[in-house]
Each structure stands twice: as structure tokens, then as C-alpha cells.
Amino acid sequence: YWEAAGVFHADPERVLSGERQPFVIPMPPPNVTGRLHMGHALQDTVQDLLVRFHRARGFETLWIPGTDHAGIATQNVVERDLRARGIERKAIGRDAFLEHVWSWKAEYGGAILEQKRRLGDSCDWRFERFTMDDGLSRAVQHTFVTLYEQGLIYRGDYLVNWDPDNQTVLSNEEVDTVERNGSLWTVRYPVVDAAGQDTGEFLRVATTRPETIPADVAVAVHPDDARFTHLVGQSVRVPTTDRLVPVVADDVIKMDFGAGALKVTPGHSEIDFEIGKRHNLPVLSILNADGSLNELAGAYAGLDRFVAKKQIVKDLDALGLLERTEDYVVQTPVSSRSGAVIEPLISPQWYVSMKPLAEPAIAAVKDGTVRFHPERWQNEYFRWLDDVRDWPVSRQLWWGHRIPVWYPTRADGTRDEAAFVVSVDSPGQGFVQDDDTLDTWFSSWLWPFATLGWPETAQDGGPMPAMKAFYPASVLVSAHDILFFWIARMIMAGLHFTGEAPFRDVFITGMVKDKQGRKMSKSVGNGIDPLDMADQYGADAVRFTLATLCAQGQDIKLDASGFEGGRNFANKLWNAFNVFGRFLDTDDAAHPTTDVGPSPAPESLAERWVVTRLSETVTAVEEALAKYRMSEAAQTVYDFVWGDVCDWFLEVSKPAPGEAPDARSLAFSVGLYEDVLRLVHPFMPFVTEELWWKLRPRPAGDALAAAAWPAPRETFPEDAAAFALVQGVVTEIRQIRAKYNVPPGKKISAHLTAITTWEASGLAVDIGSSSEAQAYIRRMAGVDELTVMAGGSFAASATAVFGQIDIVVPLEGMIDLDAERARLAKEIDAKRGFLRSVEGKLSNETFVSRAPEAVVATERQKAADAAAQIAALEATLADLG
């Protein structure tokens, strides 16, 4: 219904005309292969909460949905799928394979967004984008060419992280380091003289990777290491290959580690690569793309790297060159995708120069253009950007944006790699395109603006209307695991290509963990499926519970039973409606047939109290959401609905058994409940929408999802205080009843003597003359005979009379005059101290200028309240005197 009515549509015109302010969230696009997990559910709950809240407040609100083509992940899924049907990717070739991927995408690619709709995500689905659709693809090509022209993309032979399983390069961020049990071998390298003869001396080298020995080009020692100074400049014989390599001195060598000497293998190790550059050493690469050894490895050629390792150790031992084998925990790099052990490998790849992009991105966060919530994540962000490395963007995959680089073909059919042309379209006949595709993040980093039409331009040459109206976005909601992959890069791309940061706020949610604090994962089987939970408890329950748990920045330990709380709350909301709703005239579809009319002004004490509480709650929720305190907002709503509306308002105002409410109070209840539904709707859209239609007959299209946030209502502080006093008296009497085991149905008599402090402290409540207050007390505390004496005596008591026994019980805490004076004096003292501190804060210029306005206003209010309370307390004390 919502979607059919276009409730979630955002219209650029309303922003461009100045009619409305925009509020925009770009949804982090999930992988097309993905299935909704709890992390999505959490982030979507937060996003939808913010989106519905702003929509209700009159913002032109746009939540842009979409999916990511997810290069490696998708290629693997489809490849596996095909293999199960006996089809090999390489056998069918690139074009046929891509056709399979596209048809796979057509069939299954929409699943995750469907799942998000079940959660009630209020996206404008007309804006749905896919990172490989035409528009985004053009943006990607354009970006690559532009960066190349600006000198920010280059091709080079560098050591890359090679995944032999997927046979592609990975960025550093895609590589995890895990500890594995391995060995540290000490190997003897025979020292040779100038004539190439063994001197009989050995240089001992420690290594965890003996399979790379055939690629050694030197042995390095520390220049200050007296043990080896005589060897520097000499040569050693590389075991198993008998090549002669020099001994070099380099101060990165740690003298106290292993044997104090390092075998230098620039083709297969990062530090060695650096050492090699410093000493002008050649680079030997002995690995094939699939992880087997090549012909340079001599006898080991063709063996898999792990087999070769064992074989070489065995051979070294046989040659008498293996001195020692120790158990050793090896820090092993593995692919975060495939789990394969990563090999550092020399290979030609395309790189983006990151330093020039990083500098403006750092500045944008330093000067507050982009703000992180919680703030501490900016430190992580700076740490990464300060030390950012160039980004290898080419991937040896078929599924992705093909690199817009073209090579001329020579007469013999080979390509001239040196004469490449960088261009979106083919330069013409005789050119072939680079085989590689771009890293999947190379499209996602353009997401906030490429989804709005960038780099297309309007007729007048300016940005497209959607771009003009909805860029930059308001907030980005994500978890910290893609801070570097995505968030930082989006900020860089936004600033570089559009001149503006792509969003103002970044809200980083915690990660959802299992009950024991472990990451939820398929392999461990500890995941809780949000859709199962939605089936079991309802989507609203899932949403509300997640909002409740979404405290700023903390990871969330989730237990499936937690959703019961959300379910119970939804149920409470529903049942509360019945208290008055069952008195409405309805048709067969349970929809009201007559309108009870506009909500009348509050009359009774309870009505004036509840309206006041509503206003306070609305303000509190607004403040909490402005600060991204989701759990606090949810808690505030919960307390108001359950604690105030249900436990008190409905209990004191509902009709007695067998009676019906009068028309006026029914109209009041309907009006109040409408506001309650407006308030709860962003958290629980489904139940509230359903109930919305049960309150009044409404014209089609008058959906709650399109309705306004509760309008400010008049507040009645004195009545609110009076009602609070009634609550206090009721609670006191209930305690007495519980203490003396008075049966619940038994009516008792109560005699109250009001004490002066109530009056003097500004709460001028004369229960004795308020028949309303007395009625509430009778009803809520099970009292039939109630007598009240106002003022005069400071001894207050309630007398409970039941059966044959009379008991006189003092109302606790209200009798001892001296204690009362002391308490008052202490309270005045504390209040004065408090007032001093608030005034101090307010006179602090940095605080006043830097804190949000709402916070300063709250502080001023606190000061005013405190001053008033001090005056009241002093009056009371004087009165007691």
C-alpha cells in the first residue's frame, strides 16, 4: 500500500523550489549474492527510523536502495553453481560466462532487496541502482579515465597480494592475517671465495618459507653485526640451486632474530623487495599464478607451493644444510574472501595514487565538514589515511567493470602493452581492451553521487536535478568493518569529483555478535536470521528490539529471546488500542464507520498530565535521534507508552466494567492515540499503520507513513506535578496493601493528611478539594472510603481498615520534622552547587559556541529550574521554621 501510494517518493522539485529541506541516506548496497543478515537488519532499522522520522517532520526524504555486483563473491557463486552443472568457466569463455552471471543476477539478484522490504524499509524504489547498471558503469569508466588524465592512475610492476585460488590480486584491506602453526628452519648457506670455491664456512639463515629459496638473490646481515662483517661483499651459494648470491648489509635486519641473517627474496616478500631496491638486486619470481613453482625453481618446477616446501626441506636435510627445525607461529596472510594463503607476487597492475585524494579527505573531517558518530571513529579514519598506500584497482576477474584501457594489436596478433590508450570507448579498429576488471569498491566509492545521475549533466550543463537536490546526502549509516574499504574512499571520491563531501554525518553502528560475543558466521552456524525472527515475532518486534540495543558504538550481543521484548511491546500497543477502540462503531473490516471528531482540549487532571508527558516525550525523542542515540529514543518511547499511557492514563480513564466512555473522552483518547502512533511509527511502522486505520474513517492515501510527526501540544506543568503526586500516594497505599497482604479485590479505607511541603514547594495540590485526584486514588489503590485533611499537621498517615483489624501506618518519609529540615537544607545546598556548575558551564565561551544549540538550551533550562526550585525549597524551609 505504501509503495502503491508513492508515500516514499522523493521529488527533487520540492527541494529545488525551496519548499522543503532534503534528507538523504544512501543505503550501503548489499552484495547481489547476499542474504539478509542481522547486521543489515540493524543498519536498516537505524536508517529507516531516521528516514521515517524526517519524512514525518516534513523533509523531502530520499533513501536510495541498490545492490553491489561484488566482483569476487558473485563470480565465485556463479562459478560454483555452474560447476555443479558440469560447466567450467574457462571452458565456456568470458562472454558466455558473463551471460550466466547476468541471468543468475536476474533470477536471484533481487532477493536481498525483497528481504529488506519485509523489514519495512521505506526506500524510494524508483531510485534503485545496481553498481553494474548502465549509469554506474559509465560513471566508473569516466572516473578511471579522468583519474588517468589527472595523473592519478598508473600501471606498474609491484609486489601484490596474490590469491592463487581465485587467481587475482587483492588490496591490503582484503587480506587478513591469521596465526598458523608452522616451523622456523635454520638453513646453512655455504660461503664461497672469489674463485667460487666453498670456503668451508657457512652463513646460517632462518626462514619460514624454504620453498622460496630458489628465488633468493642475496643474504642480508646487519652492518653492525660483528659476526658477519667479514662476509659482507662475499658470496654464498644458494642451496638447491647452487646459484651464487652476494651478502649485503642492511640495517632493517634484526641481529637477535633467528640466525641474524635474512635470505633476500624480492620476488616473494615485501621487506625483501625493499632491500632488493636498495641494493640493486634482481627480482626472481618462481611462482605461477596457480601457486605452483615455475621453471626457475629447477627440480621443483610444477610442484604446488606446499608440496615444494616439504620437498625442499627434505632435500636440504639430505644435503646436510638443514641445521635446525623449530615450531613457530607464523603470521600468515589469507584472503578474506577465499581463505587462500596469499602469495606476494610481482605482477603488472593498475594503481590509484591515494595521497593526493587523501589530503582533502583528512581535512574534511578535521574541519567538521564530515562528522563521525561516535567521534572516536575519526581516529581510525585518520590513522588509515595518514599512512594510506596506493590502491591496486585491477582484478583478474571477469565479473566487473572492464578496465577502459586499450592496446593496439601487432601484426602477429600480440598486443603492444606499452602503447595503451585510456578511453571510455574503443579508439577504433585493431585495439583490444584490457582483460582485467576493476575492484568492486571502485564503483561503490562513487555510490552517493553516481546513483543520482553523476556524471551526466542537465540541459543547462549543470548537475542533474536529483543530484542538485539530493547531494550531498545527510547521513551515512554503516559498521566499522568497511570504514577503509568504503567510507573513507567515498569521502575521497566525493571531494575529488564533486568538490563536496558526499555526506555530512557518518553513523557507525556496532557489530552484531552472538550471545558469547563471537562474530555471527555461516560456518560457525551461530547466526540468527532476521527473517526467521520476523516470522516468529514480527518485523516490528525485530526492528524495535534492534533499536533498543543500538547504543552508540557498542557491539551488540544478541540472543534470539531478546526479540520477545519487542514482540511484547507491539502487543501492548495493540491491546491498549482496545481499551477505547472497542467502543468505536466499525464495519465488517473492523474499520470505523463514524469519525469521533477532532481531538478536544484536555480537561481532566489525567488528560492534562498525559498531554504534558506526550510533549516531553516527543522532545526527548527528537533530541535522542539528533544525537544518534537510537536506544535512548526507543527506551523513551517505550516508557511513555507502557509506563505512562498504559499503566496510568488508560487505567484511570478507562470506563468502569459495563460502562461506555462518553463521546468527548472517546474523542480525546482517539486523538491521543493518533499522536502515540505518530511517535511510535518510525520504530514500528506496521502495527502503527494498521492501528491508524482503526481510529477513524480516512480518505485513501492518508497513510500514517505519510503523516506528520506529533504537533506540539500545550503543556500543563502544575497538573503534571499534581498527577505525579497522585501517583506517589497510590504507590504508597499499594505498598501498604502489599505489606499487609490485603487481598487485591478488597476495598480499604484511607485517611490522608497532606503536609505543607507539598504546597510550599510549588506543588499546590489540594487533594482534599480535588474530587478528580480523590477518584484516581480510590480507583488505582482500591480505596472506598477516603478522607483527606489538608495542611496543619506534619504527621501524615494512612489507615487501612480491613476485616476485623485496624492498622495505622505512617506514610514513610513524611513525618520527622527535624529530618525534614535537614533534608531540605541538604537539598538546597546541593541545588546551589548544581546551579553554580551549570552557570559556570554557561559562562564558558567555548562550551556555548561549540555545543549544539539544543544542549545549550537544555543547560539554560536546567539553570532556571534549579533557581526556581531553590526558591521553593527555601520557602518550604522557612515555612517549616
Added chain:
RNA sequence: GGGCCUUUAGCUCAGCGGUUUAGAGCGCUCGCCUCACACGCGAGAGGUCGUAGGUUCAAAUCCUACAAGGCCCACCA
């Protein structure tokens, strides 16, 4: 090796630029199928705020050190 986070009730956690009696949910105890709701109602028990110092009229909150647990980054072969 650097950096960050956490430590508050039996459990999971709030507690925000220090100030009233440190809160919630779940669990627990007692009493209730009271005509919206037992997915509920009423009343309760339960806390040396990790430890030790310091600043302050005042500290769970700010500072220092320590302890325990977790996370991120980094080229000890």
C-alpha cells in the same frame, strides 16, 4: 611493536561536558486469570560502579597507574 575499546544488579547493557535516592530489560521473590493485555497487573529483593591513588565543596562520571577481557593496524624473516 603501536593504537583503540570494554569492565556498573545473577545475565545483557543504559547512565551524554561531575550535583537529588545509580536506571532498564531478562531472570529471581511475594500476591493476583481485577472486563485491553498472563506476551499481563501490583509489590519487592538485588549494586564496595574492575583495583589503587589523585583533582574537587561534590566523582560511576575528570586525571594517573595497574589488572583483566576484546578489537584494529604493523614487513620480526
